[in-house]
Amino acid sequence: MTPQIAVFLVLAAMAVAGAVSLILQRHPIHSALSLIVVMVSLAGLYLLLGAEFIAAVQIIVYGGAIMVLFVFVIMLLNAGEEERTNVSRMARFVGVPLGVMFLLEVAYWIARATSHLAPPAAQLVSTRDLSTLLFREYVFPFELTSFLILIALLGALVLARREDSD
Amino acid sequence: MSLPLQDLCRVAPEIVLCAFAMLVMLLAPIVPRARHGILSTISVLGAGIALAATRFPAMYPGAAYSGLFRADAFSLFVHWIVCGAAFLVILGSTSYLQREDLDAGEFCALILLATAGMGIMAGAQELLTAFIGLEMSSIASYILASYKRDAPRSNEAGMKYFLLGSFATAFFLYGIALFFGASGSTRLDMMTPLANDSARTLLKMGLGFIFVGLAFKVAAAPFHLWAPDVYEGAPAPVTALLSTGPKAATFALALRILADVGAASPLWFWALWVAAVLSMFAGNLAALVQTSLKRMLAYSSVAHAGYILVALATAAATDHAEAGIAAALFYLVGYALVQLGAFLIVAQLGGPGERHVEIEDFAGVARRQPAMAACLSLFLLSLLGLPVTVGFLGKFYVFNAALESNLIWLAILLGLNSVIAAYYYLRVIVAMYMLREPEQEIAAEPVPWTLSLVLWIASMGTVYIGLFPARVIGFAAKAALNMR
Amino acid sequence: MTGNDLQSYAPLLLHLTLAMALSGVLVLLSSLVGWRRPSTTKSQPYECGITPTGDAREPFSVKFYLVAMVFILFDVEAIFLYPWAYIFRELRWFGFVEMILYIGILLVGYFYLWKKGALDWNRPAVRRDRAS
Numbered sequence: 001m002t003p004q005i006a007v008f009l010v011l012a013a014m015a016v017a018g019a020v021s022l023i024l025q026r027h028p029i030h031s032a033l034s035l036i037v038v039m040v041s042l043a044g045l046y047l048l049l050g051a052e053f054i055a056a057v058q059i060i061v062y063g064g065a066i067m068v069l070f071v072f073v074i075m076l077l078n079a080g081e082e083e084r085t086n087v088s089r090m091a092r093f094v095g096v097p098l099g100v101m102f103l104l105e106v107a108y109w110i111a112r113a114t115s116h117l118a119p120p121a122a123q124l125v126s127t128r129d130l131s132t133l134l135f136r137e138y139v140f141p142f143e144l145t146s147f148l149i150l151i152a153l154l155g156a157l158v159l160a161r162r163e164d165s166d
Numbered sequence: 167m168s169l170p171l172q173d174l175c176r177v178a179p180e181i182v183l184c185a186f187a188m189l190v191m192l193l194a195p196i197v198p199r200a201r202h203g204i205l206s207t208i209s210v211l212g213a214g215i216a217l218a219a220t221r222f223p224a225m226y227p228g229a230a231y232s233g234l235f236r237a238d239a240f241s242l243f244v245h246w247i248v249c250g251a252a253f254l255v256i257l258g259s260t261s262y263l264q265r266e267d268l269d270a271g272e273f274c275a276l277i278l279l280a281t282a283g284m285g286i287m288a289g290a291q292e293l294l295t296a297f298i299g300l301e302m303s304s305i306a307s308y309i310l311a312s313y314k315r316d317a318p319r320s321n322e323a324g325m326k327y328f329l330l331g332s333f334a335t336a337f338f339l340y341g342i343a344l345f346f347g348a349s350g351s352t353r354l355d356m357m358t359p360l361a362n363d364s365a366r367t368l369l370k371m372g373l374g375f376i377f378v379g380l381a382f383k384v385a386a387a388p389f390h391l392w393a394p395d396v397y398e399g400a401p402a403p404v405t406a407l408l409s410t411g412p413k414a415a416t417f418a419l420a421l422r423i424l425a426d427v428g429a430a431s432p433l434w435f436w437a438l439w440v441a442a443v444l445s446m447f448a449g450n451l452a453a454l455v456q457t458s459l460k461r462m463l464a465y466s467s468v469a470h471a472g473y474i475l476v477a478l479a480t481a482a483a484t485d486h487a488e489a490g491i492a493a494a495l496f497y498l499v500g501y502a503l504v505q506l507g508a509f510l511i512v513a514q515l516g517g518p519g520e521r522h523v524e525i526e527d528f529a530g531v532a533r534r535q536p537a538m539a540a541c542l543s544l545f546l547l548s549l550l551g552l553p554v555t556v557g558f559l560g561k562f563y564v565f566n567a568a569l570e571s572n573l574i575w576l577a578i579l580l581g582l583n584s585v586i587a588a589y590y591y592l593r594v595i596v597a598m599y600m601l602r603e604p605e606q607e608i609a610a611e612p613v614p615w616t617l618s619l620v621l622w623i624a625s626m627g628t629v630y631i632g633l634f635p636a637r638v639i640g641f642a643a644k645a646a647l648n649m650r
Numbered sequence: 651m652t653g654n655d656l657q658s659y660a661p662l663l664l665h666l667t668l669a670m671a672l673s674g675v676l677v678l679l680s681s682l683v684g685w686r687r688p689s690t691t692k693s694q695p696y697e698c699g700i701t702p703t704g705d706a707r708e709p710f711s712v713k714f715y716l717v718a719m720v721f722i723l724f725d726v727e728a729i730f731l732y733p734w735a736y737i738f739r740e741l742r743w744f745g746f747v748e749m750i751l752y753i754g755i756l757l758v759g760y761f762y763l764w765k766k767g768a769l770d771w772n773r774p775a776v777r778r779d780r781a782s
Contacts, residue, residue, distance in 0.1 A: 003656055047659065057729055065722040072718045076711075106371070113367035131733035135741055139748055140177075140231035142730070144286065144298045146755040147184055149723050151279050151302060153759040154191070155309040156719040157768055158272050159324075160712055188758045195765030 008048055015041035026082050028074045032067065039063040053127040176230035176237035177289075178222035179245050180282045183252075186212025187278035194271025202270040206260040209274035213253035213281065220245050223289075233353065234292040239645040243495055244288035244418040251411040251502050252281040254620050258510040259403035261614035265518055266314060266401070273313060277407060280306035284415035291426075293342045293352040293376075296419055300338065300383070303412050304331055311400040311408070317519070323399025330382070330392045338379025344372030354426040366429070373430050376423065377437055383416040386475055387444035390468045394452075397464035402513030402520060405460065409467045409509065410502040417474055417498060421491055424481055425649040431482045438479035442576060445472030446583040453590045460512055460523045462590060463505075466549060469587060470501055476576050477564045483571040490571070491646035493563035496639050500548065500556030500631065507624035508545040511538055514617055517609070525594055530603030534610040539598045541621045548628050550591040551584050556631040563639065716768055727756050 018037030025031045043058040134142055174181065189212070190205050197204055223237035223245070230237060256274055263270045283302025290296035308331060312324020346352050348360060348369035360366050378389065385393035397405045424430050449469025456462035474494050481490030515531065515538060516523045532539040548557035561584060568577040631638050694701075734741075734749055741748075763769055 007656065048656075053733060056732075061722070061725060061729060065725045069715075069718050069722055072715050076715050109367060109371055113364040113371075127733060127736055131737040132740075134730075134733055135737065135745055135748065137232045138234070138294070140234050141295045141298050143748065143752060143755075144295070144302070145730075146727070146752045147187075147279055147282065148298060148302055148305070149727060149756060150188075150191070150759045151276065151306050151309070152723055153720070153763065154272050154276055154279075155305065156716060156723070157763065157766060158269075158276075158309055159312065159315070160716045160719065161766075161768075184755075188755065191758055191762045195762060195767075 004048060008045070011041045011044040011048065015045070026084075027080075028082070029071070032070045032074060035070065036063055036067055039067070053130055172226045172228070173230040175222040175226045176228065177235060177286075178219040179216040179249060180285050182216040182219045183212060183249075183278045183282040183285070186215070187275045187282070190271055190275045190278070194269070194275070197271075199269075203260060203264070205271045205274055206256060206263070209256045209278055210253060210260075212278055213249055213256055216281070217246065217249040217253060220249070229291065233355065234295045235286070235289045236291045236355075237289060239641070239648040240418070240422070240491075240495075241285075241289035243641060243645040244414055244498075245285050247414045247498055247502050248281050248284040248288065248411045251407060251414070251506060252277055254506050254623065255403055255407045255411075255510075258406070258506070258617050258620035259513070260616050262401070262403050262513050268313060268401075273310070276306045276310055280310070280407075281411060284411050287415040288418045290419065290422070291353065291355050293345060293354065297339065297342060299415070300419070301335065303415060304335065304383070307331075307404075307408055307412060310404045311396055313404060314401050317399075319399040320401060321399075323396045326392055327396045327400075334379045334382030334389070337375050337382070341372045341375030341377075341379060344368050344375060346372075348372060354423060360429075369429055370433055373423075373427070373433055374437075377420075377434055380416055380420050381441055384413050384420075384471050384474075385468050386441045386471045387448040387468060388441075390445065390448060390471070393468055394461050394464040397467070398458060398461045402460065402509050402516060402523075405464075406506045406509035406513070409464075409505050413467075413471065414498045414502060417478070417494060420478060421481065421494065422649070424478065425487070425491070431484055431487075435479060435482040438475050438482055439573075439576065442472050442475035442479055443579055445469060445475060446579060447472075450583050450586045450590075454586070456590070457525055458523055459525050459528060459594060460509075460520075462525065462594075463508060463512070466587065466590070467505065469583065470497075470505075470549070472583070473497065473561065473564055473580060474501075476568055476573075476580055479576060480564070480567040480571045480573060483573060488643065488646040489563075489567040491649065492639065492642040493560075493567040495642040495645060496563050496635070497560035499638060499642075500560040500628070503624050503627045503631075504545045504548045504555075504557060507621055507628075508542060508549070510617060510620060510624075511542045511545070514538065514611070514613060515542075517611065525597055526601075528594060529597045529601035531598040533603070535613070537618075538613065538621075541625050543595045543598065544625050544628060546591045546594055548632070550588055554629065554632050556628050556635070559632060559635050559639075713771070720763060720768065723759075724756070727753070 015038050018034045018041060022031045022034040022038065025034060039058060039062045043055045043063065046052075046055040046058055186209060190209055193208070194205060220242055224242055227238050229235070256277055259273070260270070262268075263273060280303045283299045283304075283306070286299030287296055287303065290299055308324055308328040311327045312321050314320035342352060345368075348365045348367075360369060382389040382392075397409065400408065424434065446469050449465045449467070449472060453462050453465035453469065456465060474497050477490050477494035477497060479490075481487045481494065483490070512523055513520065515528065515535070522528075531542075544555065548555035551557045551561040561580070565577050565580055568574075568580065730752070731749075734745065738745055
């Protein structure tokens with residue numbers, strides 16, 4: 001087992017454990033903290049793939065900013081412990097097996113497709129390559145993201161505004 | 167590297183839309199609320215200028231921005247649909263916004279930005295660009311669906327749309343990742359022959375995921391369950407937009423993938439076949455039992471997505487791809503005109519707060535508001551596919567294309583479904599013309615001139631294209647030929 | 651990627667381990683060394699004075715949420731500046747113009763927020779003068 005695979009296994013196990021805990025925790029804050037574990041392990045996985053910039057963004061934006069938003073929402077709603085509701089029969093007896101089947105099928109096909117796939121030539125995508133690609137070839141989508149942010153701004157204001165109580 | 171002027175020309179409609187959206191955003195906080203009509207006027211102007219600006223990509227067809235975007239007859243055609251839809255929706259919703267006391271600025275800016283996103287989907291040659299376009303239109307749609315913040319139903323609609331929509335987006339994105347893994351590029355037009363079987367498997371999976379994401383966005387069965395709730399809960403003018411623009415853009419993207427990616431046709435054919443049949447039946451059978459007109463129209467729009475999917479299946483059956491693509495494009499034009507008109511009438515006749523949208527509330531509308539009743543009847547008849555209207559020709563071309571590619575079963579099921587649909591469309595017309603008015607009088611509100619203008623354009627278009635389809639179908643055929 | 655590349659992250663791992671170990675040791679030590687004898691009076695917010703009523707966790711104002719949201723949006727914008735700064739010199743004027751355009755578009759959003767009063771802490775979250 002190469003060190004890469006060992007590190008990958010540890011990080012992947014952390015990510016999966018975090019995700020499972022995120023769903024099973026009954027208190028929203030605990031779920032949010034589990035999510036941080038997922039985010040950080042994902043950042044580690046990106047680092048393992050050689051995507052340093054993406055790993056940094058993952059920590060700064062997801063692990064930092066997005067988590068702040070999550071915690072704010074939890075505090076905003078003053079959410080206490082969740083109550084478990086009875087999941088509908090349909091969801092339990094049809095949805096869950098179908099979901100599991102789907103997951104296994106996807107996993108099977110990916111495993112089959114990649115098992116005899118030649119390992120990609122060792123290519124480390126440096127931040128410089130990424131920048132060149134982003135700001136030369138992908139200028140158009142890059143500028144478009146600013147409009148995407150504008151839409152989000154409008155949405156935040158439209159949905160979160162508070163009317164004057166007059 | 168320089169920015170050639172031609173590249174800018176090729177995305178001129180998007181530039182106009184985004185510029186006007188920004189102008190509206192700048193003016194919205196400054197203009198006093200009483201005069202928000204100005205913002206609607208500017209936005210209508212913006213959509214109109216964007217429509218006119220399609221001249222530029224028409225003059226300089228070709229790939230722009232290192233091939234990520236492509237201005238050709240096909241994208242031009244879709245641009246007309248989405249810009250036209252935005253123009254009509256903004257114009258038709260001015261009085262609605264005033265009546266419901268909603269801010270016009272954000273509403274119009276969101277519609278303009280969403281339309282820009284749809285335009286990008288229509289011309290995207292690369293999956294990430296298409297994805298950003300899709301997100302622009304989707305995120306704006308989520309916000310617009312819950313725009314009426316004090317109405318719980320509107321909030322519910324926005325929430326449902328957002329949750330399920332993000333799920334579909336995740337599918338789409340995962341599909342892009344697998345596509346990239348297989349071919350080493352997200353470009354649609356530069357597919358290199360795949361190296362081996364494993365890459366082919368990955369590509370198939372990627373295309374499968376992309377299909378699910380797109381099928382959700384057009385509300386095709388079995389991914390349609392969100393549509394009735396969202397269409398019913400969202401403000402009616404927003405529903406008018408949701409059921410036309412984004413659908414046209416998403417179908418355009420699907421067609422583009424079908425045309426560019428060789429592996430997509432054989433893989434998608436059966437998926438399209440099944441989705442088409444399911445959508446037609448699910449939409450029409452559910453529409454039969456609805457009591458709310460808005461909900462009925464929502465289910466009928468699922469059925470219409472099914473009819474368009476028949477055209478897509480025809481395009482995927484390889485031999486007569488051009489006929490299928492042209493039929494889909496023509497159908498989208500007619501469908502957009504009619505659907506817009508119908509939902510805007512519902513917005514008007516529903517009265518303040520859209521309280522009267524049950525079918526029984528429409529009893530006796532013919533006596534109260536004859537012009538509106540006549541327009542709505544025309545639109546419903548076009549949805550039904552009566553000759554002389556554009557709806558008939560749309561179905562005719564799809565039917566023809568299906569027969570030519572030997573998809574006899576699809577053609578038969580399409581005909582059968584049109585017959586089923588007749589029942590519920592006619593039921594509304596019967597209610598309007600033959601039933602007695604409900605006990606408590608529903609006040610007949612005067613129809614604002616903006617709405618009259620929109621309805622006039624829509625109904626004239628319905629009849630005119632229904633009588634003289636040559637130019638539209640001619641252009642659609644040209645657009646289809648241009649793609650291959 | 652070869653094993654050597656992974657080793658270049660070793661200082662990072664060391665740093666992480668040290669930080670976690672230190673915080674763990676501190677928490678452990680304080681619970682081992684110190685002693686506690688909790689009582690009802692001690693665990694109240696005020697030992698004397700008004701007896702507390704209700705829940706200490708008041709619902710947050712939606713204002714905080716709006717600010718957090720805006721923060722994230724501009725955070726995402728700022729992220730793009732890093733890779734841009736990396737090759738700024740190579741891009742020359744082209745890079746300068748595209749970033750100016752990008753920031754200019756977002757400036758419109760900023761202006762909109764400002765004028766709407768979303769950044770104004772003392773007023774209600776958004777000013778909205780009534781028609782009548």
